[in-house]
Amino acid sequence: MSTQAVHPSNWRKRISEGWEAIARRRWLMPVILAIGFLLSFLIPQFNLINPYIQLIVMYIGINIILTTSLNLINGYMGEFSVGHAGFMAVGAYISALLTMNVIPTNLSVMLFPVTVILGGIGAALIGLLVAIPSFKTRGDYLAIVTLAFNMIVKSVIENIDAFGGPRGIPGIDKLTTLPWVFFWTVLAVWMIRNFVYSNYGRGVLSIREDEIASDLMSVNTRQVKMLAFMISSFFAGVAGALFAHLLQFISPRVFDILKSTDILIMVYLGGIGSIAGSVLGATIFTILLEVLRPLGYFRFVLMPLLLIFLMLYRPQGILGLREFRWFIPGYELLASKIWRQKKEAPDAPAG
Amino acid sequence: MTYFLQQSLNALQLGSIYALIALGYTMVYGILTMINFAHGDLFMVGAFFCFITASVLKLPFVPTMVISMVGVALLGVVIERVAYRPLRQAPRVSAVITALAVGILLESVMLVIFPYPQSVPILLPAISWTIGGVTVSLLQIIIILLSLGLMLLLDFIVRRTMVGMAMRAISWDKTIVPLMGVPLNLVISVTFALGTGLGAAAGVMYSQAFPVIDPYMGVLIGWKAFISAVVGGIGNIRGAMIGGFILGGVEIMVAAFLPSTYRDFVAFTLLLALLIFRPYGILGRPRPQKV
């Protein structure tokens, strides 16, 4: 055993070195995910964990999907989308109506992924509509546009009896299970992360930094915006579908501006422009909301206070603009290194 | 014909209320280029002040109105000082999110204090006259006249007083004007006080016309008033007044001929169409961006 004096700075260095060592073992993440997936089957099967906690975990998963998808628009692209619940509503209603009215009962479990995907696609098409005003407007105006969309979606649903009107749709089959939530959460986080670390993702960042300069540097900002909005709303729709089949009841009031604000809180709490931040924000917020339940209405006072506090003192959020090393694709971290090796010793094999 | 006149009267009443609230939005936007999303909730607080003053303190109409206006004006000034002023230099996202959060905070606080909808005592005698088939109530007359009076007063303040001139100057250039000796923070506080005071007046009047109030009443009405401000050209005071009456008219006419659930849908679609095709509204001017 080393007899080196245990200095506080030594600890930090040793921890970060250890962390580096783990991060370098890139095979660890897929293994952890596989174990997680297995657990997600075993836990409900054998009731290894209190069903109430399982429910909370599922809500955390759904919120992670919502937060990460909104972060793409608000955090990475620096836009003002404040009506995210509208896309959630589209996905929820499409999937619920399919399950209740279209799909025969014996097939509903098997076709659940299809209903979820269709909910997402519906939401994505609406997202495309929202993208169009974003070409010309920014800032406050886009906030209004997105909120107007949210209100319009809510209004349309309320007015159509076939959608259950203001009373909503009760008695939806509980098709959302822990494995499904796990699957969709991982898929959403993975795909959004992939998108961010791609050509289009860099385009998204450049739009945030300076949209006009971005256009002038050959970035097709329209295409990038359309893609970003579609992907973001697709996953919001997926979250909505999962939500509908978990809560088993949806109504227009569930998807109003209060819900959109909840999602905003999660994004800005966890950190803008950070996948890890989204996961963190969603987790903290969901747990906090449950823990504070005994306070009754008072927790709805604490939530906006928290948001105001964040905006005043840490507007970028807890993990704002920083990323968990494991979420960054390997080649991004190593690319510079490989290039330099090649330059120094052109005949040596690349890392 | 009488139906049309009756509805026109209703439209004037509704439009007056929208216009008063819209003025608050437009004044704040004009001076700070910021949309105070909490404004609709301050309207709601005004209605609750009216409730408390009327039912607990048992005061008549005029003191109730004054107390509500002053109380909410103070609240507006405090909110500006605590939540918005520190963010004047911050990126716009922060200000927007903060404004939304303040609104939700107001709703939640009122919800904690008043978990159930409340009935507001009627402070005006329920007199009405029928002229040629059209029923006109004292309340309607008072709402319309009082609103017009307040709007004219505001117009006077903005165009004929030093404070008003300072407000207009600041809305053109926020950095230079303080260098000329204008007390920026004071003028901004006055702007907030005026805007929110008017919103409170609207709240009081609304609660007399529709005496059941709840903490979420400000959300939808706030949005409608905001749409009015945008229709008229956000930042433009005359525009806010015109926009309020236009929206009131559109809404009543829609409700008269279509199922009433379509009211909101039409209002928001109008907003969307405007934002896409003429974002600066009727009286607004486009502001080109410098590259």
Added chain:
Amino acid sequence: MLLQAKGVTHYFGGLCAVSDFNLDLEEGELVGVIGPNGAGKTTVFNLITGVYKATKGSILLENIELVGKRSNQITSMGIARTFQNIRLFRELSVLDNVRIAAFNQVHYNPIEALFHLGRFSKEEQRNIGSALDLLAVFKMEDYADETSKNLPYGLQRRLEIARAMATRPKVLLLDEPAAGINPNEIVKLMEFIQWIRKEFALTIILIEHQMRLVMTICERIKVLDFGATIAEGVPTEIQKNPKVLEAYLGEGGDL
């Protein structure tokens, strides 16, 4: 004829910012545009690059009309620019700034991006490699991971030019490249501009206030005042032109 502007006029509301601007630019030329502040020089750049759509007139790049096209299309066609006040992607790294400018040279579709499949790996590596190569040409490869807003001013300017070069332009529009540069470093800047012109086979239009720079390296100069072209010619002619002297009214130091 590489770039042509014919009768380009632009109004902002009632104000005429540019009136009847004409240009015949051959391949390989280095042309300067000068004039007092507010003369409309940057507006001309904005019109060429599609930031504004010219009210009247036409701009042709290799005989293809540019007016009405979007900025990213115009840049992809081969016109790049820098800005008066540096407009880097400040929070992003030096490397990312350059990588982004190569947006159109990365060939994979959104599905491949969402799943990191197919052509993704190869194109990403190529994108990183070319960006680093380009940075090396500008001697900035060691700054690759540095956040661009942290760079010293001179390097930020150099990065902006490197970023513009990543779009593989035929024409480069430089907007006051000497702004904020030490007067004794002007010589280095002049050599730098001549060097990139040769290295990348560029045609350059230059807006500048530093007369020494303009008169030394520009082959031709256009002078604007209040949106109108008041003089055009070789440096020696411009220096003696009374209209030019009058427009500057003694400003700009020695011509």
